[in-house]
Amino acid sequence: MTVAAERHHTICRACHAQCGLIVEVEDGRVARIHGDKDNPIYAGFSCIKGRELGSYHTAPTRLLRSQKRQPDGHLADIGSEAMMDEIAAKVADLVARHGPRSVALYIGTHGYNNFASSSFAKAWMDALGSAMKFDSVTIDQPGKAVALMLHGPWLAGTPTLDHWDVLTLIGANPIVSMNGGLGMNPARQLHRAKQRGMKLVVIDPRRTECAEQADVHLAVRAGEDAPVLAAIARELIAANAYDRDFVMAEADGFEALRAAVEPFTPEVAGARAGVDPADIRKAAELIGSARRGAFSAGTGANMSGHGNLVEYFVKLLTTLKGFWRRPGDEVANPGVLIQPFPAIAASPGPQPAWGLGETLRVRGLTQCAAGLPTAALAEEILTPGEGQVRALFVLGGNPILAWPDQIKTVEAMKALELLVCFDPHVSATARYADYVIAPTLPLEVCAPTALNEMIGNFGPGWGFHKPYAQWSEPVLARPERSDLLEEWEVFAGLADRLGLPLRIPTVSLLDPQAAAEQATRVEPGQDLTPHEVWAMLLKGSPVPFEEVRGAVAGRLFDRPPVVVEAKPEGWAGRVQIGAAPMMAELDALAAQPTEGPADPYPFRVISRRMRDVLNSSWHENDKLKRQYATNPAFLNPEDMARLGVVSGDLVEIESVRATIRGVAESAPDVRPGCVSMTHAWGMSPGEDDDPRLAGVNTGRLTAVDQDFDPYTGMPRMSAIPVRVRRAPA
Numbered sequence: 001m002t003v004a005a006e007r008h009h010t011i012c013r014a015c016h017a018q019c020g021l022i023v024e025v026e027d028g029r030v031a032r033i034h035g036d037k038d039n040p041i042y043a044g045f046s047c048i049k050g051r052e053l054g055s056y057h058t059a060p061t062r063l064l065r066s067q068k069r070q071p072d073g074h075l076a077d078i079g080s081e082a083m084m085d086e087i088a089a090k091v092a093d094l095v096a097r098h099g100p101r102s103v104a105l106y107i108g109t110h111g112y113n114n115f116a117s118s119s120f121a122k123a124w125m126d127a128l129g130s131a132m133k134f135d136s137v138t139i140d141q142p143g144k145a146v147a148l149m150l151h152g153p154w155l156a157g158t159p160t161l162d163h164w165d166v167l168t169l170i171g172a173n174p175i176v177s178m179n180g181g182l183g184m185n186p187a188r189q190l191h192r193a194k195q196r197g198m199k200l201v202v203i204d205p206r207r208t209e210c211a212e213q214a215d216v217h218l219a220v221r222a223g224e225d226a227p228v229l230a231a232i233a234r235e236l237i238a239a240n241a242y243d244r245d246f247v248m249a250e251a252d253g254f255e256a257l258r259a260a261v262e263p264f265t266p267e268v269a270g271a272r273a274g275v276d277p278a279d280i281r282k283a284a285e286l287i288g289s290a291r292r293g294a295f296s297a298g299t300g301a302n303m304s305g306h307g308n309l310v311e312y313f314v315k316l317l318t319t320l321k322g323f324w325r326r327p328g329d330e331v332a333n334p335g336v337l338i339q340p341f342p343a344i345a346a347s348p349g350p351q352p353a354w355g356l357g358e359t360l361r362v363r364g365l366t367q368c369a370a371g372l373p374t375a376a377l378a379e380e381i382l383t384p385g386e387g388q389v390r391a392l393f394v395l396g397g398n399p400i401l402a403w404p405d406q407i408k409t410v411e412a413m414k415a416l417e418l419l420v421c422f423d424p425h426v427s428a429t430a431r432y433a434d435y436v437i438a439p440t441l442p443l444e445v446c447a448p449t450a451l452n453e454m455i456g457n458f459g460p461g462w463g464f465h466k467p468y469a470q471w472s473e474p475v476l477a478r479p480e481r482s483d484l485l486e487e488w489e490v491f492a493g494l495a496d497r498l499g500l501p502l503r504i505p506t507v508s509l510l511d512p513q514a515a516a517e518q519a520t521r522v523e524p525g526q527d528l529t530p531h532e533v534w535a536m537l538l539k540g541s542p543v544p545f546e547e548v549r550g551a552v553a554g555r556l557f558d559r560p561p562v563v564v565e566a567k568p569e570g571w572a573g574r575v576q577i578g579a580a581p582m583m584a585e586l587d588a589l590a591a592q593p594t595e596g597p598a599d600p601y602p603f604r605v606i607s608r609r610m611r612d613v614l615n616s617s618w619h620e621n622d623k624l625k626r627q628y629a630t631n632p633a634f635l636n637p638e639d640m641a642r643l644g645v646v647s648g649d650l651v652e653i654e655s656v657r658a659t660i661r662g663v664a665e666s667a668p669d670v671r672p673g674c675v676s677m678t679h680a681w682g683m684s685p686g687e688d689d690d691p692r693l694a695g696v697n698t699g700r701l702t703a704v705d706q707d708f709d710p711y712t713g714m715p716r717m718s719a720i721p722v723r724v725r726r727a728p729a
Helices: 053-058 080-098 115-128 143-151 186-195 225-238 244-250 254-261 266-273 277-289 307-321 374-382 406-415 450-457 487-498 512-517 530-537 580-591 637-643
Strands: 006-011 020-026 029-035 067-069 075-077 103-107 133-135 166-170 199-203 216-218 293-297 354-359 366-368 391-395 418-422 435-437 502-504 520-522 603-607 633-635 650-654 659-666 674-677 720-726
Touching: 020 053, 029 053, 080 103, 080 391, 080 418, 080 435, 080 487, 103 115, 103 374, 115 133, 115 391, 115 487, 115 502, 115 530, 133 374, 143 307, 166 277, 166 307, 199 225, 199 277, 216 277, 225 254, 225 266, 225 277, 225 307, 225 580, 244 307, 254 580, 266 277, 277 307, 293 307, 307 580, 374 406, 487 502, 502 530, 633 637, 633 650, 637 659, 637 720
Parallel strands: 103 133, 103 391, 166 199, 166 293, 199 216, 391 418, 418 435, 603 674, 633 659
Antiparallel strands: 006 020, 020 029, 067 075, 067 435, 354 366, 502 520, 603 720, 633 674, 650 659, 650 720
């Protein structure tokens, strides 16, 4: 007899977008997954990553029990209780001998996307007394936080996509990356916006899926985004196409900005970027004639050098045009799980962007607004002396593939006295681990959509544009004969063994001080259920946690309307559009010669996203490799002809740091002189003889101590100078 499939609503957790899905379960296994057509935000949208969530749970490589490194080097099963006993004892010994700073934490993308796990991990580090908490933000888009502090936040935020007359994307492709500029179901959102007349400007070396629909596509030389943005700002000022009244009332630094952008005429910027000056003027005209609009920069621009400056231009251009909410505007999403900033048409003014908290021992780096510089962590491990990092906990990340300078990263992983990885399979980093902790997977745990609501504060077109939330209960039971833990359970267990109470701040309050004041104390040995954990994490949410738990299908909440208030009398804060460090960086750019001697590394490796995979995750899934089984080296056909290669040939890609081999793939959408590749692929050096099998790691081309940002420590991870040649047979 055929048993009818059980039908469950759930939240996709393959990435941060958290799409609403329907999961059909038969005999305890996933039979089908598809988008929920009745979902009021996603309207049935899903991608292959989410529809393959079930296969993650049954993958032959999945670990069902944690692993311990044996004396002969191989990994063997270890029970979770014994594993926590041993790790706690090793941490206690390290702290006794070398102090709390010897223990570090790295939270990768999938850890960052998991509030329960990341919150307990950071609370455990605080209880240990270690400030060495790193995450993926400082090797992804740290310029967002730095620019926000240099400019100062505008408390009322920006209007939603429905109100924009123009959108400018810089090194961003939301249709594929699912973030930054177009909200949820991005292809549908862009189609609707274009239908009602919104104009689109795209600045990108590649003719991306978004650039295909652009009214102006500036196919710039890789890394030349900032000069083009400076030229656009100059044109807006020269044509008096900026909001003079708003700038006069709310901004400082206008004259400094005017002077700094003056050298960047469209002709100068066009020569630097390799684009027609007329197209720069056209882009400026579209932006200048718009009443409302938005700017959004992505990973491509942030990783290509001058990432802070590009993100600063995003803020200052928004201010120049007055593209902020004004008094009387309605706030489209007054918050469900996350309490937004007070809706006041004002700014508290700029804040310190670096020199915060912990000072690192290497390269004069300090904690910046985006966090501790992850690009310096390998050096902190390798540099001997007081404060040396000797233990590393990796939560939801894969440093060997994701960090810049893979060569130094591998050296660092080998040097650690204790490496603990939370990973559902033996990843490139887990191969070096002393313990690999087998975690539960998304369909086995509960979670809300708090993450996507929170990142709505990153910029326009992020997060939910309406008061939406969804709660998901576990869809699958943990596999029989498995010994799995949620990551938060491990950190609670380690705290218990070390006798450490934990303070878990609420994630619902964006103000760190307010969140800390609302923190919940967890005593050693205190039993917790997942629901109790989420109740403490969402303490103070605009809609009570118990009410949101009823939204298992996802729904819009009836929230009282919120209207932007006028700036209170006597308010002193103003945004800053002429921040001295950014103007100095512009001056240095202006002083560079437009033309120089022949470049010995004439190509640029540029980063990209692939629709079917997310960073280093689940590359072994055949359905996710339906189009590309590896991360090809996408090249313009003209370049391929000059190199004498055809699709499928191997090419050598050489930087000043190292040489890698990639599989050439013809791509007319790539600007000549560029090699377009996804990062976070491949294996460790010496394990990657055939890039057709596992791909290749572009992080090996970068040295962390060369050409790095002085505030975030981030080296150039895109627009990397290289030379390319056909690989020997």
